[in-house]
Amino acid sequence: MAMQSIRFEKTIGKLLEEKKYQTLKDILVTMEPADIAAVFEDIGEERMPLLFRLLPKETAAETFAELDSEWQELLIRGFSDRELHEIINELYVDDAADLVDEMPANVVKRILAQADPQMRREINEILRYPENSAGSIMTTEYVSLRPKMTVAEAITRIRRTGVDKETIYTCYVTEERRLLGAVSVKDLLLTLDDETPVSEIMDENVISVNTLTDQEEVAQMLSKYNFLALPVVDQDGRMVGIVTFDDAMDILVEETTEDIEKMAGMLPSEKTYLRSNAWDLFRHRIPWLALLMVSATFTGMIITGFESALAAQVVLTAFIPMLMDTGGNSGSQASVTIIRALSLGELEFADLPRVVWKEAETAALCGSALALLCFGKILLVDRLLLGNPITLGVAAVVCVTMALTVLIAKLVGCTLPMAAKKIGFDPAVMASPFITTIVDALSLLVYFGIASALLF
């Protein structure tokens, strides 16, 4: 169950102190690699290598793949060449490539020296592709079949070669490395005539991705089609690997976290929160804070420009926070909705007119509702309850500004992310903080403009 790693942590620490290694082995063998990795990371660097050596070979490799890179480096530095050799060659190629990608140069050298020639070639193959491309996350270990094989021959081939493959359940039919079709183990097993050729039962309409396809698109395709794996083909149309569903899930979670971080005005971070120290957090948060603070110079300039008007009607100042916050909130509702729809592939640039129209309608509804509510609030709360002598003129200026601010905010909020996407920028950056700054300035201009026209 989910709580396993937490329950076991203390027990394992204690058993380790008492050197009850056999009991520890018995416990570890019942656990999932992801849980073992969690215990290892909690148990600290001194005791981890000892505990790691108690794992059976295959579990050791799987647990190793689940560890964060700093712990992997620590373990590798403690490994003998023989131990390193065993772990590296037991890893799936995509995990080995990730490892090589993240380790410092001197560790990489040791890893590649210990990798078998086949493994080393495949690692290098994967590392050739740009970061976040399908090629960089694929594994080269898949089952390939020939079109003329019979079902019985195909099953024999799977039984013989399947042990090292990341998935055996979708097999790819190729000829001279060209992808002809896909056949699932389910189809093979459910075909009762053993002599049927694979070409007869394979699905010829295989959806594939290119080595350069973005990993987020690959993950969304796996999720959309409910596939276990997607084949990856190179520019010449030759099959070079597969991306499996478990990698797709991790990518979906990671990419969404990145989007959320960007939407909140932060640079995306690869470390988890508890692993990040204050300096890491500072570096990821200060750029947008500083930029947005400096850009508030404009709102300051606008207020300064209307200083004399404000001095005459100081009551106007009291509504500035409300107008700015409502503008900010309205804008971020629109922008966040659009950014999410863009990243899920539900919207594209061609939808812009529909989106703008829909947001305008929504703004009309929200704006008039808020203006009415605000008018009532001013009369009941501010005037009656709090006894502030707010004139009907001021109340009208505030409420009209409110409605217009909502309209401006919704239009800016929906347009900017779509425009960003169109010109190849990341739409997630066009979220609340950025839009708030723009909407602040615009709404102040409207506020003082209307106030000047009506009150002075």
Next chain:
Amino acid sequence: MAMQSIRFEKTIGKLLEEKKYQTLKDILVTMEPADIAAVFEDIGEERMPLLFRLLPKETAAETFAELDSEWQELLIRGFSDRELHEIINELYVDDAADLVDEMPANVVKRILAQADPQMRREINEILRYPENSAGSIMTTEYVSLRPKMTVAEAITRIRRTGVDKETIYTCYVTEERRLLGAVSVKDLLLTLDDETPVSEIMDENVISVNTLTDQEEVAQMLSKYNFLALPVVDQDGRMVGIVTFDDAMDILVEETTEDIEKMAGMLPSEKTYLRSNAWDLFRHRIPWLALLMVSATFTGMIITGFESALAAQVVLTAFIPMLMDTGGNSGSQASVTIIRALSLGELEFADLPRVVWKEAETAALCGSALALLCFGKILLVDRLLLGNPITLGVAAVVCVTMALTVLIAKLVGCTLPMAAKKIGFDPAVMASPFITTIVDALSLLVYFGIASALLF
């Protein structure tokens, strides 16, 4: 490829007009159900039933499961009883249960009348469980094996019964419906001795969930352990179904979208953006906008309270937007980071002291950097460039307030979501808009407090 549905849409409309049904059949048979569903939804309600009837039986059911509920209802209303019978009984049980859950009562009655008795029983079983529980999303169609079966017998059983199962790749070993272990088809195929009993190769440490486990937790476990399926057991420890990885991916995406919507101050919506009309958007957006607008009464009261001070030093007003926005941005950085970490299970309430300390350190770094930058900006831009006669006293007040605002914002931003989680509220609601409102009021109090102390 991803663009298939878009490319095909026009072609299909044209072929339909020209009544080239055989060509249409030939095209549809090459497409994935998810893509066919996308084309159907674009092609409109009049032509959809006709097109639907061109699909082969199995593809028809899979495509039907991919459609949005409004289109499903439309199709069902057009189906003859025989057509309905065929589609319903071809669906996977979890999809059929979803359908029954979403249709109006009179349609449900027809569906259940056409479902085979076995199907009807299983649908009702799933509908007994609370919404968003493992029981409500599981399917009851899985392969179960007995411990004494040999590998050969197990494979024969899979070949005989597998065709209706949602996944055959993980099989569950049960006795009197108690879950004893799990065995994968990979393990079965790779065991070369056909006479090995299943009990010898099965994994006895099966991770399972309870029927009442929350669907988000189930999805995260599937993602963490990279399983194809998780078994679901009832309160008496009997196995009742499985949840598969494809459902987990959909849940992860849905729950994240919900979180993002809540974080931006919206009620979560189940409709996609383009399907929602302005009225839907209004209903989901207005509650928070209205609540936050009214709560801005406090910031208004604070400003009104210091009205005479402000009238004497109107220049102070010019910095209100900058201080408020920086506070809002700092607070949302902290809150969004914490909310995401909570929802990914990286943080729990016990971590609160560490979190508060880390945010305080980060706030010290961010706050002092921003205060310095702000001081420089006032001297260089506001005084020198724009020629505003801002005194060093005012500059000092603004910069000290800036640093304190960042500290307050980060502390409120990290504490509120964790406290919400602790008392059983949804932390996602404690995001930017809510925190901005609180931080606004606090930072204005600090601002005027310091100004009063230093300037008057």
